[in-house]
Amino acid sequence: MxxxxxxxxxxxxxxxxxxxxxxxxxxxxxxxxxEKLEHARLKLEELINQFTPEVICAAYARxxxxxxxxxxxxxxxxxxxxxxxxxxxAIIFGMGHHxxxxxxxxxxxxxxxxxxxIEEIEKRRIGAGYTEKSQRYVTxxxxxxxxxxxxxxxxxxxxxxxxxxxxxxxxxxxRLSEHLKRxxxxxxxxxxxxxxxxxxxxxxxxxxEDARYALSLATKTQLGCSYTGQTLELAIRRGRHGRLQExxxxxxxxxxxxxxxxxxxxxxxxxxxxxxxxxxxxxxDDYFKYAEQDLRRLVEETFRNNHRALDYYKQIxxxxxxxxxxxxxxxxxxxxxxxxxxxxxxxxxxxxxxxEDSYALARLLIKEGEAEDFMKKALKHLSEHDKVxxxxxxxxxxxxxxxxxxxxxxxxxxxxxxxxLSQDYDPGLGFTTPQNIEEIGADKELRRVINNSSELYYExxxxxxxxxxxxxxxxxxxxxxxxxxxxxxxxVSRLREDEHAQWEIRTLVKNISRLEKEQSPISTMLLGGKHxxxxxxxxxxxxx
Numbered sequence: 001m002x003x004x005x006x007x008x009x010x011x012x013x014x015x016x017x018x019x020x021x022x023x024x025x026x027x028x029x030x031x032x033x034x035e036k037l038e039h040a041r042l043k044l045e046e047l048i049n050q051f052t053p054e055v056i057c058a059a060y061a062r063x064x065x066x067x068x069x070x071x072x073x074x075x076x077x078x079x080x081x082x083x084x085x086x087x088x089x090a091i092i093f094g095m096g097h098h099x100x101x102x103x104x105x106x107x108x109x110x111x112x113x114x115x116x117x118i119e120e121i122e123k124r125r126i127g128a129g130y131t132e133k134s135q136r137y138v139t140x141x142x143x144x145x146x147x148x149x150x151x152x153x154x155x156x157x158x159x160x161x162x163x164x165x166x167x168x169x170x171x172x173x174x175r176l177s178e179h180l181k182r183x184x185x186x187x188x189x190x191x192x193x194x195x196x197x198x199x200x201x202x203x204x205x206x207x208x209e210d211a212r213y214a215l216s217l218a219t220k221t222q223l224g225c226s227y228t229g230q231t232l233e234l235a236i237r238r239g240r241h242g243r244l245q246e247x248x249x250x251x252x253x254x255x256x257x258x259x260x261x262x263x264x265x266x267x268x269x270x271x272x273x274x275x276x277x278x279x280x281x282x283x284x285d286d287y288f289k290y291a292e293q294d295l296r297r298l299v300e301e302t303f304r305n306n307h308r309a310l311d312y313y314k315q316i317x318x319x320x321x322x323x324x325x326x327x328x329x330x331x332x333x334x335x336x337x338x339x340x341x342x343x344x345x346x347x348x349x350x351x352x353x354x355x356e357d358s359y360a361l362a363r364l365l366i367k368e369g370e371a372e373d374f375m376k377k378a379l380k381h382l383s384e385h386d387k388v389x390x391x392x393x394x395x396x397x398x399x400x401x402x403x404x405x406x407x408x409x410x411x412x413x414x415x416x417x418x419x420x421l422s423q424d425y426d427p428g429l430g431f432t433t434p435q436n437i438e439e440i441g442a443d444k445e446l447r448r449v450i451n452n453s454s455e456l457y458y459e460x461x462x463x464x465x466x467x468x469x470x471x472x473x474x475x476x477x478x479x480x481x482x483x484x485x486x487x488x489x490x491x492v493s494r495l496r497e498d499e500h501a502q503w504e505i506r507t508l509v510k511n512i513s514r515l516e517k518e519q520s521p522i523s524t525m526l527l528g529g530k531h532x533x534x535x536x537x538x539x540x541x542x543x544x
Contacts, residue, residue: 001249002249002250003111005111007224008107009104009106009107009261010053010104012055019047022044022047026040049081052261054265056077057265060073089277089278092265098230101266102127104262105229106228107224109225111222112145112220113220113246113250115218115221117145117246117247117250118132118221120242122413127230128225128227128231131223132222132223133222135209140215142169142219144219144220145246147244147464148245150467158218158456161453162218165473168211168214168445168449169212173211176436177207179440181203184199210434210436213432213437214475232258233267243467268385298377299350303351303361306364313359313364313367317359322519324515327507329404330401332398332400332516339366342392343375344358344361345391345421393419394419397485398489399483400484401480402512403477409422409478412480418484422480427450427453427457427476429476429478431473433475454472457472492509493512493513495530496508496529497529497532500531526540
């Protein structure tokens with residue numbers, strides 16, 4: 001079972017100063033001075049009550065409307081915590097200034113979470129920080145989450161499948177390590193002892209990163225997670241209505257841990273808490289309850305009702321999609337029409353249809369005058385407190401569709417300044433096999449593991465929905481939609497095209513860069529991996 005522990009939060013530094021003063025006060029006292037010990041006890045109780053990020057939020061929230069300096073505002077908040085909480089409630093929820101909650105920071109230790117749950121957790125981007133245990137650097141023991149959705153009989157079959165996946169991982173990790181040491185034996189001999197030791201360590205890391213393609217999405221991992229107050233509230237609201245029972249366990253612990261220290265900052269996270277602080281009012285939560293499931297039904301129905309007309313719209317708009325001739329897994333979209341891009345993004349994200357079909361259907365809806373009705377249905381649960389779907393970030397700019405493995409997705413999702421929409425995993429898209437696994441002749445065995453995983457997934461899908469994905473592996477694929485600005489593309493390119501980057505994401509980003517260089521040769525003149533920057537720079541600035 002996933003475990004969530006609130007590990008830290010930001011509080012006024014004055015509390016530390018008070019504690020230091022209290023230590024000095026006690027050291028100067030006789031050992032059995034009852035009066036001073038009682039004073040110390042009362043002081044500690046006061047400091048414990050002040051140990052909340054709500055104090056800083058309450059003080060900073062008043063800066064814009066008070067003549068007092070910020071030090072005085074903080075002092076007032078520290079002296080009266082109940083009043084500080086009421087101030088937060090009035091400003092954040094009464095006036096709608098939710099950004100005040102972003103002055104609060106919460107640090108959580110998350111243990112025993114599946115890779116599948118981590119993907120859901122890390123969908124929160126702005127106001128969030130994550131550090132995850134890496135399958136690239138750490139050898140995994142084989143621990144995995146046992147989905148609560150599964151019946152006892154199905155759970156036994158699932159456990160047998162994970163046993164196969166883990167056995168392949170451990171056996172192949174050892175074989176890959178030995179293979180790579182033999183493959184680079186000549187280079188190792190030329191290095192000094194210290195250099196050779198470091199290089200062998202790198203080779204062992206490569207072995208792990210390729211062997212992990214067989215690991216289940218149920219594999220347990222751990223995460224250091226930091227949220228601002230507003231992002232925390234959003235994470236709880238999303239998690240409450242997630243599609244996995246594991247997600248429900250996570251959100252419940254997240255909420256219970258946070259409400260102890262900052263109830264005034266997360267009122268929208270819980271209907272009961274909102275009702276308590278806002279008598280006579282009810283939390284408008286329909287968007288989180290119903291929007292995603294209704295969108296999936298709407299998109300499925302829209303594709304079903306219009307599938308016969310899609311071929312025509314695909315044919316007349318083929319020139320809007322560019323794919324490298326030798327790499328079919330990434331496509332650039334040439335469209336700056338906001339309505340088309342946003343509707344296509346909604347159709348794409350909430351289905352398993354390809355990019356061209358999604359754009360064809362978006363154009364059909366607009367042409368036939370049905371787009372407005374589609375959008376009204378898509379947004380019908382939206383309230384004044386809710387943000388529109390992330391697909392609205394796809395209005396223009398550099399847009400790419402891609403097919404990637406779970407391994408690649410785990411790395412791509414770390415780039416939170418871009419927009420990344422993902423479909424559910426789809427075994428019909430095939431799977432990714434590392435070249436090193438082919439070199440040691442383990443690719444056929446990997447295929448057997450993948451096929452067994454896919455078969456159980458397809459059997460479980462009608463019964464368990466999203467939870468069927470626990471059966472799948474890091475080699476299985478999904479479609480994603482990427483919207484990125486040029487500045488962020490430079491950052492992604494330098495990191496992911498670097499010679500030390502993992503091979504699959506390096507190939508993906510290299511092809512994205514390649515497509516963009518064709519479309520925008522001037523602004524991409526210095527685009528490339530960090531290791532080759534100086535060479536690219538010299539070529540760009542050399543006299544011709």
